[in-house]
Amino acid sequence: MNDAITLRALALIEGTDDPDGLRKIAANARRQGNEVVARAAKLRLYSVLPSEEPGTLEYDVWQSIFALEGTLSEERDKTIRLSRTRQKISRDLEQQTVEDLVLGKQSEGFDLLVERDMGELTFEALALRHPDRFEAAILDAAKSRLSAAGLDEQGKK
Template identity: 40%
Template sequence: MKKSKAQNAPAPKTLSEKEISERNHAALDRVAEMDDPDKLRNLMLNAERMGVDTVQEAAFRRLALVQTDVQTGASDTEAGSTEYDLWQTIFAYEQLLREDRGKAVRLTKTRTKLTKSGAVKALETFADATDDTGSFDTLVARGWSDMTGEAVILRHADDFDAATRDAASARLEAARSEPETKGDPETEDA
């Protein structure tokens, strides 16, 4: 009996720049249609592994939106409201904690304050925070300052007093004036 040679798997095809660009564009188009948090997380991991920051960011933002729609779907919260935007902030930071710790983490105190006192009262404490605020620092460091509680305050300025708006604005301005800590400047998009 002759021994047959084991067949090696064919080498993966090398893609051209155009093919890579087309795949990335197709992935971005799919993100807008995705509603499954687990599939979005998987896409984020794949995009990170492949170094496709635009797809990773789009999937991250879509994940926060999808989770907010599920969380607030049964209530009177409408998209674009202060409460809705705060939920997006909560889910965005919880996802970053999940990535860092490898397990789901909930912002229990913030969720409780939101449920008991409402979005405005919960957000008022964001701008006046004097301790280290991991959520603010982490979101800003990742380049997502528009997803911070302070940014929510400024988007819904009519809901807050002048002192709260000023404090939120000052925190965001101070963060913008600090050196970027987002990542390797060689891989960042211009």
């Protein structure tokens, strides 16, 4: 694809809230070898899937879950669900789940998101985006883990 087509596709993606349409755009872009458009469509998809209010911790948690599940499902060519994380959220809600994962041993989900250049979707980065929801110990642990992975506080390299 040339730059003009890519720019038009990116503009289309930005204005699309239809999950099926975004999935089709991503699949077509991958088939045509345009990873920039495919990635943009997938990231947009993960941002429209959560039913929670955008800007909330709960929204960010579900965006992260959808991103990791979608990426792993695509890579492994089968449906992957983060069953244990979903069960924990059902029991303890999103905030407690984030706290426990940030304070616990570094999770496989953290590593997988960082490896796929989606560090901004780690629970550590989410906690730092919502500092009013977490105690200082959790925020410090999140900063430390991101830093050790070579990421800034937003989860970027």
